[in-house]
Amino acid sequence: xxxxxxxxxxxxxxxxxxxxxxxxxxxxxxxxxxxxxxxxxxxxxxxxxxxxxxxxxxxxxxxxxxxxxxxxxxxxxxxxxxxxxxxxxxxxxxxxxxxxxxxxxxxxxxxxxxxxxxxxxxxxxxxxxxxxxxxxxxxxxxxxxxxxxxxxxxxxxxxxxxxxxxxxxxxxxxxxxxxxxxxxxxxxxxxxxxxxxxxxxxxxxxxxxxxxxxxxxxxxxxxxxxxxxxxxxxxxxxxxxxxxxxxxxxxxxxxxxxxxxxxxxxxxxxxxxxxxxxxxxxxxxxxxxxxxxxxxxxxxxxxxxxxxxxxxxxxxxxxxxxxxxxxxxxxxxxxxxxxxxxxxxxxxxxxxxxxxxxxxxxxxxxxxxxxxxxxxxxxxxxxxxxxxxxxxxxxxxxxxxxxxxxxxxxxxxxxxxxxxxxxxxxxxxxxxxxxxxxxxxxxxxxxxxxxxxxxxxxxxxxxxxxxxxxxxxxxxxxxxxxxxxxxxxxxxxxxxxxxxxxxxxxxxxxxxxxxxxxxxxxxxxxxxxxxxxxxxxxxxxxxxxxxxxxxxxxxxxxxxxxxxxxxxxxxxxxxxxxxxxxxxxxxxxxxxxxxxxxxxxxxxxxxxxxxxxxxxxxxxxxxxxxxxxxxxxxxxxxxxxxxxxxxxxxxxxxxxxxxxxxxxxxxxxxx
Numbered sequence: 001x002x003x004x005x006x007x008x009x010x011x012x013x014x015x016x017x018x019x020x021x022x023x024x025x026x027x028x029x030x031x032x033x034x035x036x037x038x039x040x041x042x043x044x045x046x047x048x049x050x051x052x053x054x055x056x057x058x059x060x061x062x063x064x065x066x067x068x069x070x071x072x073x074x075x076x077x078x079x080x081x082x083x084x085x086x087x088x089x090x091x092x093x094x095x096x097x098x099x100x101x102x103x104x105x106x107x108x109x110x111x112x113x114x115x116x117x118x119x120x121x122x123x124x125x126x127x128x129x130x131x132x133x134x135x136x137x138x139x140x141x142x143x144x145x146x147x148x149x150x151x152x153x154x155x156x157x158x159x160x161x162x163x164x165x166x167x168x169x170x171x172x173x174x175x176x177x178x179x180x181x182x183x184x185x186x187x188x189x190x191x192x193x194x195x196x197x198x199x200x201x202x203x204x205x206x207x208x209x210x211x212x213x214x215x216x217x218x219x220x221x222x223x224x225x226x227x228x229x230x231x232x233x234x235x236x237x238x239x240x241x242x243x244x245x246x247x248x249x250x251x252x253x254x255x256x257x258x259x260x261x262x263x264x265x266x267x268x269x270x271x272x273x274x275x276x277x278x279x280x281x282x283x284x285x286x287x288x289x290x291x292x293x294x295x296x297x298x299x300x301x302x303x304x305x306x307x308x309x310x311x312x313x314x315x316x317x318x319x320x321x322x323x324x325x326x327x328x329x330x331x332x333x334x335x336x337x338x339x340x341x342x343x344x345x346x347x348x349x350x351x352x353x354x355x356x357x358x359x360x361x362x363x364x365x366x367x368x369x370x371x372x373x374x375x376x377x378x379x380x381x382x383x384x385x386x387x388x389x390x391x392x393x394x395x396x397x398x399x400x401x402x403x404x405x406x407x408x409x410x411x412x413x414x415x416x417x418x419x420x421x422x423x424x425x426x427x428x429x430x431x432x433x434x435x436x437x438x439x440x441x442x443x444x445x446x447x448x449x450x451x452x453x454x455x456x457x458x459x460x461x462x463x464x465x466x467x468x469x470x471x472x473x474x475x476x477x478x479x480x481x482x483x484x485x486x487x488x489x490x491x492x493x494x495x496x497x498x499x500x501x502x503x504x505x506x507x508x509x510x511x512x513x514x515x516x517x518x519x520x521x522x523x524x525x526x527x528x529x530x531x532x533x534x535x536x537x538x539x540x541x542x543x544x545x546x547x548x549x550x551x552x553x554x555x556x557x558x559x560x561x562x563x564x565x566x567x568x569x570x571x572x573x574x575x576x577x578x579x580x581x582x583x584x585x586x587x588x589x590x591x592x593x594x595x596x597x598x599x600x601x602x603x604x605x606x607x608x609x610x611x612x613x614x615x616x617x618x619x620x621x622x623x624x625x626x627x628x629x630x631x632x633x634x635x636x637x638x639x640x641x642x643x644x645x646x647x648x649x650x651x652x653x654x655x656x657x658x659x660x661x662x663x664x665x666x667x668x669x670x671x
Contacts, residue, residue, distance in 0.1 A: 019248075022376050025383060026193075029157055033150040040150075043143040044206050050136040052213045055353030056221075057105070057129055063346030064104035065122040144202055151197035155190055162186045162385055170391040171457045172417065179266055184259035185385055189378030196375030200368040207361030207368075214358050222347065224339030229324050229355050232316045236362050239316070243309040248373035250302035252380075257295040259381075264291050302374070317359030324351045392456055394476055401475040404483045404564040405468050406433030406595035408454070413463035415449055422461065423449045425618040431611070434593050438600040438609035440639065446618040447599045451567045454597065455484045467565065485563030487590075489599075491554040493542030498527055499534040501542075501553060505561035514560060521556035521586040523549070555586045566596040603640075612636065 030037055106124040109117045163186060218226035268284050328348035331338050408431040415424040423446045431437050439447045452458050453465050456472050465472050472480060485505070493501050502514045509517075514534070518524040526549055530536040542550045558566065568587065584604055591598075600606045607626050614622035614629070614636050622629055622636050629636035 019373070019376050022379050022383065026154075026379055029154040030150060033153060036146045036150040040143050040146050040202070043139045043146070044202070044209060047136055047139040047143060048206060048209045048213055050132045050139070051210055051357060052217055054129065054132060055350045055357060056217065057125060057132070058353050059346040059350030060104055060106075061122060061125050061346070062349050063344050064106075064108070065118045065125065067345060068109060068118050143206075144199065147197070147202050151194065151201075154197065155194050158193070158382060159186055159190055162190075162382060165386050165388065168390050169388055171452075172391055173388060175417075178263035181259040181263045182385070183266065184262040185378075185381050188258055188262070189381050192378040193375045193382075196372045200371040200375070203368050204365050204372060207365045210361045211358060211365075214354050218351065218354050221350070222339045222341055225324075225328065225343075225347070225351060228327055229320060229351055230358075231323060232320045236313055236316050239309065239312050240362070240365070243305050243312070244373060247302055247305040247309075248377065250298060250305060251374035252377040254295065254298040254302050254374070254377075256381075257291070257298045261288075261291045261295050264288055313359065313362055317355070317362075320355045320359060321352060324348065324355050392459060392477070395474060398474060398476045401470065401479040401483060402468070406435075406564050407431070407468050408565070408595055408597075409466045409469075410450075410453075411464045411466065413450075413453065413465060414461045415446075415453060415458065416461050417458075423618050424453075424460075426463075427618075427620055429611075429613060429620065429623070431595055431597070433595055435610040436591055436596045436598060436605075436608065438598050438606045438612045439615055440600050440606065440612060440636065441615035445615040447615055448569070449618075450615065451569075451597050451599065454565065454567060455481045455486070482561075483563055484565045484567065485558035485561050486567045487551070487554045487558050487569070487587075489569040491542065491547075491550040493538055493545075493550055493553060495538060495540050497532075497535050497537055498530065498553065501538065502556045502560055505557050509560055514556075517556045517560035518553075520559045520589050521552050523552035523556045523586075526552070552586060555590055559586075559590050564594060566591065566594045568596060568598040614639075 104121070106128060107121050109121050166182060166186075215226070215230065218229060264287065268288065325348065328343055328351065330336075331343040332345060332348065336343065408429075410427045410429045413424055413427040414422055416422045427450065429437070439450065441447055449458065453460060454467070454472070456477060459473065467480075494504065499511065499514055502517060503509050506513075511534070515524060518527055518534075527534055527536075538544065542553070545553070568591075584602065587605070588608070598605055598609065600609070600612075606612055609626070612622075612624060612626055612629055613620050614634075616635065622632065622634055624632070630640060
């Protein structure tokens with residue numbers, strides 16, 4: 001079915017998608033880099049452990065060293081010590097260390113030791129903290145490097161696969177999709193995945209691990225206090241899920257709208273000549289403004305959801321800290337136990353640190369998850385493209401096409417682009433080796449469709465196309481198409497040298513062979529006048545050359561490839577008479593001894609053709625030589641009188657004015 005990408009927007013946004021399936025498919029591309037991923041996992045575990053252990057060390061600093069040190073310092077002042085003991089609740093414990101839930105990693109100092117011993121232990125703990133911070137920084141950097149290394153290799157593979165798929169897809173696919181949107185998939189969508197794989201994915205995974213580990217440590221220290229500390233977690237989860245789901249929808253629309261902007265931009269740049277010729281600049285600017293507005297609105301919606309999530313989670317995080325500090329302080333001052341254990345100042349400090357570290361990954365995951373959602377939307381678009389199957393495929397038992405001799409048969413051929421609407425209807429024809437078949441008819445008659453069936457750009461709906469008695473559907477495509485040359489009305493030249501443009505169909509050709517082909521095509525003379533001759537780099541699509549010069553290069557390209565079967569769409573309506581004669585002379589040499597199908601626009605081509613086919617509404621209604629068809633005085637006769645006769649008169653006048661040679665004698669049956 002034919003339909004542009006704009007019509008696919010609603011389908012793409014509303015179609016149910018599976019994030020897990022898309023991420024799982026993306027993960028499959030990382031299999032060749034499993035060693036790097038193992039390194040990432042190990043470094044992630046070390047990095048998470050460092051972050052989890054830091055709040056506990058702060059709790060140890062308070063319970064194991066600071067509080068006992070203060071108590072030791074006050075022993076020398078009995079009045080101060082008595083006042084402190086009266087102010088603090090009595091719970092039967094002999095020292096703060098005994099009441100603490102922590103083990104003192106850097107040495108337990110006796111309760112009656114001098115304050116200096118406690119300060120020495122605190123010094124060791126501070127050095128340990130510094131070592132942990134350094135280890136966290138090193139493991140974090142190494143983790144991101146390894147993940148980026150693997151991710152960039154994966155992205156390269158993805159881009160190559162997408163490009164390869166684009167090369168394999170049939171022409172019918174390109175008639176339904178704009179090139180700008182396809183370019184957006186291989187550039188913008190892949191770039192979005194790159195951003196997610198490098199930083200966002202690691203942050204989300206390490207954040208998730210950190211959440212689980214912190215929650216486990218909190219429960220291990222004091223399960224009741226942990227439950228109170230995590231009371232706001234359900235609210236955070238609800239906020240994260242809702243904002244993320246809305247952001248994902250918005251980002252999917254954003255990716256699609258960006259594709260539309262690129263498609264419109266590419267069309268406007270490629271068609272700038274037509275835009276200016278018809279004074280459509282303002283209309284195009286207005287259309288582009290509308291596309292950009294849609295892209296802007298989609299981006300603003302996505303950013304709005306992303307921006308709203310962070311302060312929401314931050315506010316809930318402050319609420320969690322207030323719960324930890326408030327309830328912990330009350331239990332400490334009252335001397336109550338919680339979860340069967342005494343409350344200590346160090347435990348409160350540790351839990352405040354845990355809650356802060358717990359809230360940070362939640363906020364990071366929520367914000368970065370939206371980036372991953374955007375990457376998932378981009379990955380879905382890429383995988384949608386990779387899942388496209390070419391409509392023209394080789395049979396499993398397809399064999400190489402032997403060297404073509406040139407006998408072509410269309411046997412009761414029907415063809416259609418849309419089911420139930422045939423473009424060709426029961427076409428039968430036979431071309432012997434070396435014959436030139438001219439095809440004429442009104443616009444939309446099916447002329448281009450007929451010649452496109454020869455290289456299997458499209459397949460017949462029923463019937464068969466045979467070359468040398470072999471059905472083209474039974475041979476390998478590359479071996480078939482390499483033996484068929486094409487010179488089309490819309491000549492495509494690449495941004496490369498003239499030499500390489502001619503050599504495109506036969507890369508192994510020598511420079512001398514390229515020049516010989518250019519001489520055959522009557523292109524050598526104008527090529528020599530270019531700034532760097534054959535080494536002149538052409539602009540996009542041959543910019544800087546006239547249409548006639550571009551067509552001569554296309555003829556040289558076909559001549560160098562030396563095909564046995566040739567397809568020509570030889571329109572030269574916009575070239576001058578002299579250039580037309582050059583093209584005609586080049587074509588006469590190119591057509592010699594080759595079976596050729598020519599969509600004819602010139603009377604000279606039709607006169608020299610071995611067989612003229614008149615195609616109307618997908619059916620061959622007349623066939624024969626030029627003179628035979630004129631004698632029938634049917635459709636071709638009327639076409640000649642209304643179109644080709646005028647060409648003949650112009651040609652005669654041109655010959656008289658240029659060199660005075662005798663004019664062509666009148667065609668039988670005309671005046």
